[in-house]
Amino acid sequence: MGDKSARIAVLSGKGGAGKTLVSVNLAFLSGESVYIDCDVEDPNGHLFFKPDEVSKEAVTVKIPVVDESLCNGCRTCVDFCKFDALAFIKNRPYVFENICHSCGGCALLCPEKAIWEKDKVIGEVQSGVSHDVIVSTGIMNIGEASGVPIVKHLLNKDVPKDLPVFIDCPPGSSCIVMESIRDVGFCILVAEPTIFGVHNLSMVYDLVKLFAKPHGVVINKCLFGKNPAEEFCIEKNIPILGRIPFDPELGALNSDAKIAARESERFRELFGSLLETVMKEVRHETTVDS
């Protein structure tokens, strides 16, 4: 898995705060690095990197299949399933694949050994390269309920040792975000200067505190006037790693899926100094740890 201390997660709680903007630009400026997009429901980082030599791997989960010639209708499986993914219809168990959590309990407990498990594809992992950046993306199939197995698959892939790894997380603070930050050494929280942004920032802040992850905040889309995100950081004594101004030029580049630090000297400097601050924090945490 490489050196975990150099794994940096970018998360935000709120969607659209700028996770992909920050993680893409930091990975790009790091030169040799790894970018992993864990926002498997709506991955966007690959649209910026446009990686070459893309290889694809299907991600599967186990789904029960009932062998009707062996089933004696005892209902053990239906009674066991806590997710109501099995129902007894016309005296035989019926599997609702989209609700199944793939726990394997029904197959394990069937006294007649009438249940086996097939592999069901729920999405894929794509890996490619963009200049010096290794780009890995998880993509969940439409209609699936949970991308957690895809995130696990993504984060278990071997990456070259000693390269910094930037993990672009899904929004929110639910199980899938937790899975994304499980093994990271540092968390960058991207916040918007609105009361919505602060409310969602406070949630991911609680999450990184719960998991004792070193962290700092990047405030995006800074406008003049009241900045509730900045006030929150000062009040909670959270380090502010950087501020990205609201800037129509940045917005335009970003909306065209262009990597701002590649396109303009000004944004190269902006994200370059952010990267420097982040790496200083990461190194500091690593020294404290060892």
Added chain:
Amino acid sequence: MKQLLILSGKGGTGKTTIASAFIALSDAKAYADCDVDAPNLHLIMAQDLEPERTDYYGMPKAEIDTDKCTECGLCKETCRFDAISKDENFTVDFFACEGCGVCEAICPANAISLKPTVSGELMLYVDSDRVFSTAQLRMGSGNSGLLVTEVKKRMKTAARPDADLAIIDGSPGIGCPVIASISGVDMVLVVAEPSVSGISDMERIIKTAETFDTKICVCINKHDINPANTGRIEEFCRERGLPLAGKIPFDPEAVTAVNNGQTIVDIDCPSGSAVKEVFRNTMELLFA
């Protein structure tokens, strides 16, 4: 009661800003926030009221009685979620456990039991003629779809019989909570954003919504930040036969309104004027 759900795929395109404007414009008697992972609608729609709070029990979690445990390791071996580890004793990782009950069922020493667990909080705001249902999932919890279903159920149960419109704010993404939120609504309004990312995510949410029996329409927020991409969204809608309910310009005053706890139609601003047109068109499509 017609139910309108606001979705976007990509986060931050303006779902809550538009939902709150629609609630103000329609004087809706029933509304809900289904973004249980990161709810925000209450920040502008319910400042003065105290909600009725109810604990939400999601899936139970396994607990190992170390006195009974014989350390055979069968639970750890069979757990598909890597939720059981051995340090000094065998223990369950509270966050990784999905409550499937396999460990409880196979433990030869009967040392494992499933314990009910609070995984969120439901909030219902009720005043003389309106009802607002929302919830907050506990961090690190899963199964948000069940909580979303509960939020909608409580809104419908508490709504007055003469309420003819419900406005529901959705969550980003296309997974479990989104699917649960679409089920049973009359129309989905997709808030698109003219960025390459926004278009990719819009296509994914539309495909998701199309697997349900619901009307779909699209509006474009911040349309002027990238006119070429706005053109692409309009083209996409034409090709797919999806009605376009209108376009809203980027407006820094929207941020000011939100930060003052107001909707964009509470103040005189460009986005507020534009959203009125989007609202009129959406209502025409919804009640058609």
